[in-house]
Amino acid sequence: MKKIVINRVDETIYKEVLDNGMEVYFYVNKNIHNNYVTFTTKYGSVYNEFEDESGKLIKVPNGIAHFLEHKVFVQEKDPQPEDFYGKNGALCNAYTTFKNTSYLFSGTDNIEENICYLLDFVQSIYLTDENVEDEKGIIIQEINMCDDRPIDVLYEKIRKNAIFSNSFKESIIGTEKEVKSITRDLLMKCYNRFYHPANMFLVVTGNFDIDNVLNSIKENQNGKKFDKFRPFNLKIYKEPDKVVKQKEMVNCNTNIPKVSYSIKIAINKFKMDKRKLSIYMYIIFNLLFGDTSSFDETAKKDGIITSSLFYNILNIDTHFIISLINSTDKYNELIERIDDRFKNIDINETDFERKKKVLISNEIFSYENIEMVNEMIIDNVIFDGNVESDIIEIIESLNLKDLKEIISKIDFNNKSIVILKNK
Amino acid sequence: MKYTSYNMNAYNLHIIKTDKFKTITVSVSFRRKVKKEEITIRNLLKELLINSSYNYPTEKSLIVETERLYDLKLLSSNYRIGNYAILDLKTRFLNDKYTEDGMNEESIKFLLDLIFNPRLDNDVDKCKKKVEKSIKSLNDNKVKYSLFKLLENTSDMPYSYNSYGNLEELNKITIEEIKNYYNSIIKDDLKDVYVVGDVDDAKIKNIFKEYFKATTYHKQEVNVIVPELESNRKIFENKEIDSVNQTQLSVLCGIRGITDYERKYVLPVYGEMLGGTANSILFDAVRGKNSYAYYVNSIVKPYDNIMMIYSGIDGNNQDDVKKIIIKSLKDIGKGKFDINKFDSAKKTIVTGIKASLDSPIGIINNYYAMLLVNALSCEERINNIMKVTVKDIINLSKKISIYSYFVLEASNEENSN
Numbered sequence: 001m002k003k004i005v006i007n008r009v010d011e012t013i014y015k016e017v018l019d020n021g022m023e024v025y026f027y028v029n030k031n032i033h034n035n036y037v038t039f040t041t042k043y044g045s046v047y048n049e050f051e052d053e054s055g056k057l058i059k060v061p062n063g064i065a066h067f068l069e070h071k072v073f074v075q076e077k078d079p080q081p082e083d084f085y086g087k088n089g090a091l092c093n094a095y096t097t098f099k100n101t102s103y104l105f106s107g108t109d110n111i112e113e114n115i116c117y118l119l120d121f122v123q124s125i126y127l128t129d130e131n132v133e134d135e136k137g138i139i140i141q142e143i144n145m146c147d148d149r150p151i152d153v154l155y156e157k158i159r160k161n162a163i164f165s166n167s168f169k170e171s172i173i174g175t176e177k178e179v180k181s182i183t184r185d186l187l188m189k190c191y192n193r194f195y196h197p198a199n200m201f202l203v204v205t206g207n208f209d210i211d212n213v214l215n216s217i218k219e220n221q222n223g224k225k226f227d228k229f230r231p232f233n234l235k236i237y238k239e240p241d242k243v244v245k246q247k248e249m250v251n252c253n254t255n256i257p258k259v260s261y262s263i264k265i266a267i268n269k270f271k272m273d274k275r276k277l278s279i280y281m282y283i284i285f286n287l288l289f290g291d292t293s294s295f296d297e298t299a300k301k302d303g304i305i306t307s308s309l310f311y312n313i314l315n316i317d318t319h320f321i322i323s324l325i326n327s328t329d330k331y332n333e334l335i336e337r338i339d340d341r342f343k344n345i346d347i348n349e350t351d352f353e354r355k356k357k358v359l360i361s362n363e364i365f366s367y368e369n370i371e372m373v374n375e376m377i378i379d380n381v382i383f384d385g386n387v388e389s390d391i392i393e394i395i396e397s398l399n400l401k402d403l404k405e406i407i408s409k410i411d412f413n414n415k416s417i418v419i420l421k422n423k
Numbered sequence: 424m425k426y427t428s429y430n431m432n433a434y435n436l437h438i439i440k441t442d443k444f445k446t447i448t449v450s451v452s453f454r455r456k457v458k459k460e461e462i463t464i465r466n467l468l469k470e471l472l473i474n475s476s477y478n479y480p481t482e483k484s485l486i487v488e489t490e491r492l493y494d495l496k497l498l499s500s501n502y503r504i505g506n507y508a509i510l511d512l513k514t515r516f517l518n519d520k521y522t523e524d525g526m527n528e529e530s531i532k533f534l535l536d537l538i539f540n541p542r543l544d545n546d547v548d549k550c551k552k553k554v555e556k557s558i559k560s561l562n563d564n565k566v567k568y569s570l571f572k573l574l575e576n577t578s579d580m581p582y583s584y585n586s587y588g589n590l591e592e593l594n595k596i597t598i599e600e601i602k603n604y605y606n607s608i609i610k611d612d613l614k615d616v617y618v619v620g621d622v623d624d625a626k627i628k629n630i631f632k633e634y635f636k637a638t639t640y641h642k643q644e645v646n647v648i649v650p651e652l653e654s655n656r657k658i659f660e661n662k663e664i665d666s667v668n669q670t671q672l673s674v675l676c677g678i679r680g681i682t683d684y685e686r687k688y689v690l691p692v693y694g695e696m697l698g699g700t701a702n703s704i705l706f707d708a709v710r711g712k713n714s715y716a717y718y719v720n721s722i723v724k725p726y727d728n729i730m731m732i733y734s735g736i737d738g739n740n741q742d743d744v745k746k747i748i749i750k751s752l753k754d755i756g757k758g759k760f761d762i763n764k765f766d767s768a769k770k771t772i773v774t775g776i777k778a779s780l781d782s783p784i785g786i787i788n789n790y791y792a793m794l795l796v797n798a799l800s801c802e803e804r805i806n807n808i809m810k811v812t813v814k815d816i817i818n819l820s821k822k823i824s825i826y827s828y829f830v831l832e833a834s835n836e837e838n839s840n
Contacts, residue, residue, distance in 0.1 A: 031443040034778040082702035087763060089770025091700060108777045134714050137737075141717035144668035144833075145735050150563050253666050255559040292490065297483045306552040327556070354490050361494040364517055368446055369782070 001214075008392040011367050013377065015387070016214060018221050021198025021229055024214065025387070027205040027373050035206025036106045036370045039118050040378055042201075043194035044099040045172040049235035052189065057235060061181050062167075063139070063174015064190050066096040068125075070135050071187060072103065072195075076126035084117055092118075096172055099382050106371075111208050112216040119202070119220050125191050132184045139179050146173065150254040150420055157418045158260050158323050159314070161245040166237040168316040197221065198229035203377045205370040239318045241266045243416040250420045257421035259331040261338050262323040264414050267315075270406065275383065276394055278313065280406050281320055283355050283398070285311045287347055289324055292354075295341050304330045304337065331419055342412035349400055359395045424780075426790065427624060433637040434614035435794075438624050439786055445521055447620030448783035449531055450513045451538060452791065453612035456645045457508035457581045462501075463554070463588035464596055464604050465510060468543075469499045470550035471601065472512060477540040482549075485537075492530050493522045497537075504795060505647035505726030506581060510608065512538060515783065518621055527622070528630055535634040543605055544598045551593055558587045565831060569671040570733060573829040576661065577675070581649055582727050610639050617790060619783040647796055649727045652677035652826050659827035664834050669717070670738035671831040674748060676730040676823050678723075685822075686725045687798070688807045689815045693823075694723030696768035696816075697755065698732055704755070704764055705732065708747045715740045715747070726796065730823060738833050749825070756820040758813060765813060773805050 002015040014026040045066060049059045073081055073094060085092040090107025103122050105114055146152040156171055163169040173179075204213060243264050252258070270277055289295050291308040299305045305328050314321040328334055366372040380387045388394070424441040479485035489495045495516040502509055514534045519526035561568050577583045614637060618627050654677070681690065698705040698721025709719045719734035736744050754760060779785030780801065792798035799807070 032781040034774075034781050082700065082706075083763060083767070086700065086702035086767030086771060089767070089772075089774040091771065091774075093701075106778070108774050137714040138710065138717060141669060141735065141737060145717055148565055148667045148669055253562075255562045256556060291486050292483055294483075297481065300482070300549050301546075303548070303552065306549065306556050327560075354487070358490050358494040361517060361522075364445060364521055365494070365496075368444055 004387050004389050006389050006391070009364055009367060013387055014210060018197065018218060020221055020224075020226055021196075022221065023201040023381070024217060025201065025203045025377050025381075026210050026213070027203075027370070027377070028208065028210060029205075029367075029370060030207055032207050032370065033108045034106055034370065035108065035111050035114075035204070035208060036104065036374050037111070037115055037118060037205070038102045038104040038203045038374055038378060039122050040100050040102040040201055040203070040381075041194050042099065042199050042382065043101055043190075044097045045170065046098045046167040047194065047234060048167050048170065050193065051232045052193065053230065060186055060190060061174060061178040062170040063172070063178050064182060064186060065101055066173050067135065067139060067179065067182050068187055068191055069094050069096045069101050069103075070139065071127060071132070072122055072125055072191075074126060074131060075121055075124070081117075081121050084121075085114065088114060090114055098168055098172065100378065102378065111204075111206065112213055115202070115204065115213065116216055116220045119217070123195065123197075123224065125188075125195075127184045127187055129184050132182070132187065136179055136182075139173065140176050143173055143176055143179070148253075150252050150258055153250070153252055154258050154260055154325070154418060154420050157248065157250055157420075158262050158321065158416070161248055161416045161418060162243045162262050162264050162321045163316060163319075164240050164244055166239045166316050166318065167235075168314065193232065196229045197226055201381055203374050205374040205377075237318065239316070241319070241414065243414060245416055247417045248419070250418060251423050252420040254327075254420060254422060256327040257329060257331050257419060258325070258327045259334060259420070260323045260325045260418045261335060262321055262416045262418075263410065263412060264416065265320045265322065265410055267317075267319060269409050272402070272406075275388060276398070277406070278315065279359070279395065280398065280403055281313055281322060283352070283359075284403065284407060285313075285322060285324070286355055287351055288341060288345065289338075292351065295337065299334065299337060304328065304333045335417060345407055347400065347403060347407070352400055352403065356395055356398060360392055363391055363395075424786075429628060431631065431635070433639060434616055434635065436628065436631055437615065437617045437790055438622065438627055439617065439619045439790065440622060440624065441619065441786075442621045443781075444620055444783055445518055446515050446783065447518050447527060447530070447618065447622060448513065448515045448787065449534055450511060450617045450784075450787050451534070452615045452617075453510040453608050454507045454615075455608075455612045455643065456506055457503055457584070459579075459584045460592070461508070461604070462584055462586060463592040464600065465501055465508060466554050466557070466588045467550055467593065467596060468601065468605060468608070469501050469510060470553050471543055471545075471547070472537055472541050473497055473499045474550055475542045475545050476537045477542055478536050480542060480545065482546065488533060492526060492533060493517050495530050495533065497534070501586070503581060503586065505649050506645050507647055507795065510612075513784075520621070528626075531627075531630050532634055535631075535636075539609075539634070539636045541605065543601050547598060547601070551596070554588055554593055555590060558585075558590055558593070561585075561587055565665075565667055565669070565671055566733060566735070569673045569829055569831045570731060572661065572663065572831070573673045573675050573731065573733075573827065576659065576827065577652060580652070580727070582724065582729065609637050611643065613642070613644070615791065615794065617787040619786050647726050651679045651728045654679070654824070655826060658825050660830070661827070662830045662832060664832045667831070667833045669735045670741065670833045671733065671829075672736055672741060672744055673731060673733040673829045675826045675829075676732070676752075677826045678728045678730060678823050680822050681728075681819065684807075685815070685819050687796075687804075689811050689819045690723050690725050691772055692765070692768050692808065692811045693755070693816055693819055694721055694730060695771055696760070696764045697721045697751070699768065700771065702764065702767055704751050704760060705734075705748065708751050709734060709736075709744055715744050719744075729826075741830065745828070752820070752823070752825070756817060758817050762813070765816065769808055769811060772808050776801050776805055776808075
């Protein structure tokens with residue numbers, strides 16, 4: 001077992017790779033009662049074109065990863081996962097993102113039994129033509145629910161208008177038409193391809209005995225047979241650096257108009273570690289528009305915004321899509337001010353150093369909560385396959401010179417604006 | 424974990440010493456009887472208190488200070504439990520064992536400075552806009568909107584009040600009114616302070632003695648339990664049409680004549696098994712077996728004597744979903760339910776109680792509940808939950824009946840198909 005010491009935070013994460021290729025991560029906190037366990041496949045909504053078993057590139061409808069998440073939850077024989085975990089006083093759930101699908105439970109007791117069940121239900125699937133048809137009705141209700149949330153509509157538009165070909169453009173859940181076109185065979189094909197142990201990892205966080213839990217996991221996995229894993233290649237997208245649409249007004253049932261201002265930045269412009277680059281991007285937008293910026297102070301004072309801009313960084317492998325989001329009646333003034341801000345950027349060293357201190361404090365804060373530790377491990381593994389042990393040192397190594405160089409390489413005119421408002 | 428409570432005359436100081444956390448959490452709670460006409464100004468005050476103070480005269484300078492204090496987290500909130508309106512100011516910061524000496528005291532002083540030296544005449548318009556935005560945002564969340572409409576028509580019950588406030592009232596509020604209301608909160612509200620973390624009791628007590636500047640104490644305890652809804656022969660029904668894709672069906676139930684034991688132990692079990700999780704009776708009936716809804720949940724409000732059921736459905740299935748909900752309620756009364764769901768509900772609640780001890784906020788909530796509703800210790804609560812019987816559930820279900828429906832009907836549905 002590999003010991004990963006998170007330097008300067010004095011916390012330890014353990015990692016074991018099983019014979020079948022599955023990775024298992026452990027984080028123990030002896031002071032608490034609860035356990036939070038996730039089982040993740042490195043497969044999300046963006047994997048919609050991939051090589052099948054014979055090496056042929058195939059395209060599947062959008063929304064399949066999310067559809068599978070629903071179906072993996074249904075077992076051929078009772079108990080169903082909700083009933084099983086309910087019986088142990090535990091809660092279970094699942095979610096699908098662009099790059100992963102995770103199944104999880106949290107509960108104070110019976111951790112070994114609960115983990116084995118998690119492995120069992122995710123590693124088996126029960127699909128019939130009939131139960132696939134039935135699920136479509138539920139998923140279409142879910143699509144309707146998202147369409148009724150203005151902020152969800154905004155996020156969909158941001159990606160559609162910034163991305164040309166990359167599959168990050170598509171919605172995770174799919175459209176009604178796409179969902180209706182999904183069949184049992186397609187689901188089976190994707191399940192077999194991506195739910196292989198060598199493409200999955202388990203993260204166990206809470207108060208438990210590592211040896212006992214690891215033994216149960218090994219016993220469970222040794223009792224199952226899997227074909228040899230054939231690594232797959234994904235379609236490589238040639239994504240243009242330009243945005244699709246510079247500006248769009250969308251009619252939407254909302255009291256306060258919602259606005260997003262997104263910048264598309266090509267990652268290959270920067271010769272720098274990607275993790276470091278992501279942190280720099282976060283700091284740049286925080287310094288320019290965060291709640292301690294002069295932009296924020298004057299925009300609030302002048303009644304342009306009432307709450308600070310929210311900034312979202314989406315990494316689509318080839319590009320960053322960085323979006324500034326707010327809801328305000330004065331969206332035109334806001335857009336003008338953001339334009340102006342990008343024209344004359346000044347960064348102050350004291351502010352920069354303070355932001356580093358904030359980031360370091362937050363690394364310590366996150367160990368107060370096992371769910372946050374668990375999510376941090378998932379994010380790290382999905383990001384580059386590694387849990388970063390020197391994160392504090394990385395943050396400390398950031399410097400003003402690099403920051404300014406990054407800023408000089410960003411084309412702030414490469415923007416896409418979306419406004420959502422009532423007719 | 425060691426709990427000590429000090430009577431500081433004007434307020435109670437509760438210190439929970441524990442080495443479980445790397446942080447220290449401080450919560451200052453003000454409470455009084457909820458009044459409809461005070462909701463808006465209380466929401467405005469909630470914003471003003473964490474916007475600036477005489478020592479940190481702008482919002483920016485205040486946030487810069489939180490970052491200097493190793494990203495101290497600051498939160499103000501208003502909520503209601505039964506008849507009590509509660510205004511809460513909370514802070515959480517890294518114990519100075521992990522940062523630099525003296526930061527614990529500086530951080531607590533910072534919070535108390537915001538409370539006792541507020542600049543109530545600064546950025547009033549800005550803070551009013553924030554409240555205005557939250558009032559208007561109700562329309563963006565169809566679940567919250569539907570529940571608000573469901574509760575709105577219950578005469579003058581505290582839960583019928585719009586907790587976001589009222590736009591007309593907001594625009595009329597003057598700086599003088601804000602100052603008067605602030606003074607009355609400091610003087611008249613019941614005040615409780617909770618400190619959770621690896622702290623030295625004596626040091627904490629001294630900091631509060633020096634900086635917690637409230638001296639008078641008007642003890643006005645109120646009965647926390649809201650009166651019951653009157654029984655109605657005919658169930659009320661309201662409907663609204665909106666240009667949305669999904670129809671919202673919500674149901675209000677009145678709870679009448681329950682005992683303290685039922686309120687604290689039987690009702691939570693009942694609510695959990697009826698519609699608490701994806702393992703619930705309603706979820707199975709409405710989503711699992713019939714694919715009628717994406718979600719269906721129930722919420723019990725023990726101190727309001729009500730229960731709400733809400734679901735997002737395909738509008739064409741309205742009547743069927745209603746029938747299923749009515750049948751599910753009736754079946755519980757006849758004891759016709761899966762015993763596993765009953766056992767699961769109890770265990771889920773027990774897990775929740777145990778897990779609450781893993782977070783400082785959970786710990787504070789447990790102690791505050793002891794004070795507000797005479798809650799017992801976690802161990803005793805767990806024992807009592809486990810003792811709840813099927814017969815208890817059947818008896819309780821006779822005291823619950825449907826009062827009204829609210830339907831937010833989708834007008835977009837036909838277009839989308």
